[in-house]
Amino acid sequence: MNGAGSGPRRRARVSRLFSFSATHRLHSKSLSNEENLKLFGKCNNANGHGHSYKVVVTVHGEVDPVTGMVMNLTDLKEYMEETIMKPLDHKNLDLDVLYFADIVSTTENVAVYIWENIQKFLPVGVLYKVKVYETNNNIVVYEGE
16 A cells, blocks of 8 residues: 555646637738648638637646646636637737737737746646647647747
8 A cells, every 4th residue: 555655656647728719810910911821711801700719728747646636727728818818819819919910810829829838837848739720620739849
């Protein structure tokens, strides 16, 4: 029988899912209007288009022998509310989120944005990956690389 603090160390990954809705327009200021239309097609619509994004944030680390947790999921929920829901939900990413003023609001860049912002709340090395579903068919995974 192992008591608290004894026995083998166990590592685990823990994930939490959030959904948010936002609109954006895929458009690069570095390209002409014609180049943008050719590259992004209907996603370059001047009025934008929307998505119901799903985001899975995964953390990893040792399972605490006392709490049995890698981290408290209530804390992770609060961090995700702060870094995903408040700044992104029901927003126009290009107009309402300063980060995207000069960065194309692709799903890849949305994943990077989420990583960079949630990372500020977590101990170094705990964040494992951010997975963003733009649609059921278009998914981006970012691991801080």
